[in-house]
Amino acid sequence: MIVRYDAAIARGELSPDAAQRRVAERLGELVSAFDHEAGRPSLLSRFVKRKPVVVRGVYLWGGVGRGKSMMMDMVYDVIPIREKRRVHFHAFMQDVHDRLRVERSREVADPIIPVADAIAQEAGLLAFDEMIVTNSADAMILSRLFMRLMSRDVTVVATSNRAPDDLYKNGLNREHFLPFIAMLKDRLDVLTLDGPTDYRLQRLGGFQTWYAPNGSPSTEALSRAFFRLTDFPVEDREHVPAEDLAVQGGRTMFVPKSLKGVAVFSFRRLCGEARGVPDYLALARRYHTLILVGIPVLGADRRSEAARFKILIDTLYEHGVKLLAAADAEPKHLYADTDDAFEFERTISRLNEMASADYLQSGHGASYRLGHESTSA
Numbered sequence: 001m002i003v004r005y006d007a008a009i010a011r012g013e014l015s016p017d018a019a020q021r022r023v024a025e026r027l028g029e030l031v032s033a034f035d036h037e038a039g040r041p042s043l044l045s046r047f048v049k050r051k052p053v054v055v056r057g058v059y060l061w062g063g064v065g066r067g068k069s070m071m072m073d074m075v076y077d078v079i080p081i082r083e084k085r086r087v088h089f090h091a092f093m094q095d096v097h098d099r100l101r102v103e104r105s106r107e108v109a110d111p112i113i114p115v116a117d118a119i120a121q122e123a124g125l126l127a128f129d130e131m132i133v134t135n136s137a138d139a140m141i142l143s144r145l146f147m148r149l150m151s152r153d154v155t156v157v158a159t160s161n162r163a164p165d166d167l168y169k170n171g172l173n174r175e176h177f178l179p180f181i182a183m184l185k186d187r188l189d190v191l192t193l194d195g196p197t198d199y200r201l202q203r204l205g206g207f208q209t210w211y212a213p214n215g216s217p218s219t220e221a222l223s224r225a226f227f228r229l230t231d232f233p234v235e236d237r238e239h240v241p242a243e244d245l246a247v248q249g250g251r252t253m254f255v256p257k258s259l260k261g262v263a264v265f266s267f268r269r270l271c272g273e274a275r276g277v278p279d280y281l282a283l284a285r286r287y288h289t290l291i292l293v294g295i296p297v298l299g300a301d302r303r304s305e306a307a308r309f310k311i312l313i314d315t316l317y318e319h320g321v322k323l324l325a326a327a328d329a330e331p332k333h334l335y336a337d338t339d340d341a342f343e344f345e346r347t348i349s350r351l352n353e354m355a356s357a358d359y360l361q362s363g364h365g366a367s368y369r370l371g372h373e374s375t376s377a
């Protein structure tokens with residue numbers, strides 16, 4: 001692991017970072033533990049499917065843009081087992097809920113047990129990106145689910161913007177969630193990656209967050225921002241991956257461009273179609289940055305679109321999602337329906353705050369509104 005990290009620095013792909021190096025050294029111990037337990041006596045044995053024994057996992061937390069996901073991807077690639085799964089935490093919990101519904105339909109006495117056992121059978125290593133708990137349904141099942149997974153010798157590696165003690169902070173019935181926090185701290189090594197450099201924000205240096213008017217220059221600027229944020233080769237722009245994002249209730253939402261926590265949508269697709277809170281919640285939980293193009297001036301003929309746009313902005317704001325957008329006007333001139341213009345004032349305020357350095361430096365999650373409500377209400 002440390003060899004790979006140093007090689008990336010030597011190639012100029014990374015800048016030397018003392019905090020990252022400390023994490024790389026600990027993750028190197030994780031790789032060595034898997035190497036040792038696998039006992040790979042030959043090249044052939046590397047490809048033999050086998051269940052690894054218990055290896056102590058890692059919970060890696062820190063501010064946005066410090067390289068947590070990059071470090072996890074690096075260690076995940078070199079851990080020498082085939083039975084492993086790397087997944088965004090929100091997508092994992094959506095999968096868990098889908099599996100629980102199936103087990104409940106079979107009238108299983110305790111559906112968590114067969115769900116956890118099935119997941120453990122599929123992977124001896126679970127790597128979670130952006131662990132965050134924002135609802136009581138997830139909080140209620142996590143302790144029992146993960147206790148069962150770890151009893152089945154599953155190793156967990158997770159990244160988060162929050163320390164374990166801050167997960168589901170101020171949540172409903174949080175006392176039932178505390179055993180999960182205790183288990184994380186007992187079963188995983190908690191590491192902090194919070195160096196002085198926000199690499200994600202650094203990548204946006206020189207880029208605006210709001211472009212007006214719509215048109216080729218704005219679209220091209222947002223395109224450059226997307227490729228800088230995701231490291232995707234510009235010459236391969238025709239093959240940027242898409243995603244079918246799971247939405248509560250068993251639906252999916254098609255995301256035209258989805259890569260490394262960045263999503264790209266047109267206003268027409270996101271606010272011109274029949275969408276609601278579940279769609280926007282799924283989006284806000286899954287992505288740290290949304291690029292939205294083609295926002296029109298919202299007059300009396302676009303009241304439905306304006307209503308959806310207000311819900312979208314509220315949801316993004318409450319989850320600390322970064323917004324890069326192209327529109328026909330600046331936020332203060334975006335709403336042209338004078339009948340209820342006062343209802344749009346909060347949206348304008350939030351759009352302005354979402355362009356601030358304070359907001360851009362905040363972590364992705366559900367706590368931003370709680371600490372800043374007085375500035376945006």
